[in-house]
Amino acid sequence: MTYNKKVEKIYSQLLGEALTKQLAKTxxxxxxxxxxxxxxxxISISATTVGEILKGRRNMTSRSALAFQETLQYQTPKALFLQDDSFKIELLSQLILIILADSIFNNTLFKKSLIQKIDKCTKKGIQDFVKKHKDVLIDSLSNFFPDFPEEESSYKIAExxxxxxxxxxxLIEKF
Known part of the structure; x- marks a missing residue:
């Protein structure tokens, strides 16, 4: 599996979980x-399509994204695709976890740098690292995406x- 497929899987699952919580609240x-x-x-979107997106098993196409954005009243596509700071923190933690744990990242300088910068390469150690640097990490991630990204689907956002x-x-090298 490629880097992109790993990120796509993590992102799709987290986005689905966040949207499921939003549905429960509303x-x-x-x-x-x-x-x-x-x-x-x-234009309506089928319950099956919505359900598959919520489970993280289906790409949220531009058409589905419009439906989610309008139905759940997100002001911009960025607000839909990147949710809030807690979503970004969880995304960052999951990305670090996959980089440290998955063999596809073995022998990369990125993984070696993370191992050096994180006190303990456990879930708690990763969470502590992200919390310590959350402002810089969230700013970097947020600034990378404009309010109206060219990418119009969840798989393109993951890419x-x-x-x-x-x-x-x-950023890791600077910490």
């Missing part, structure tokens, strides 16, 4: 997702996250 059902197109026509890992590696 009491919106999976069969209530839709948006109005440019002609004012109501761009893979590109952001280069910035992340540079």
């Amino acid at each position: 009491h919106i059902l999976q069969n209530q997702f839709g948006f109005q197109d440019a002609n004012g026509k109501d 761009k996250l893979t590109i952001w890992l280069f910035d992340f590696a540079c």
Whole structure:
């Protein structure tokens, strides 16, 4: 599995979990997702599609993203795709965990740098590291994506996250 596929899997699962929590808070059902197109026509998204996105098993296409954004009242695509700071912190923690644990990252300078910078390469150690540097990490991640990213699907956002890992590696060297 490639870096991109690893990031895509992590990102899709976390996004699905965050959106599931949002549905529970707003009491919106999976069969209530839709948006109005440019002609004012109501477009709905199937409950099956919504359910698969929430489980992290399906790409949130631009059409689905519009439905999620409008139904859950996110102001921008960035707010939908990157949620809030707690989402970003969890994403960062999961990315670090996969970099440290997955063999695909073996023998990379990035992994070696992380091992040197994190006191204990445990889940708690990773969380402590992210909390210690959260302002810089969240700023870097947030600034990498504009409010209206060119990427219009969750898989494309995950692909761009893979590109952001280069910035992340540079930040790690500065810590």
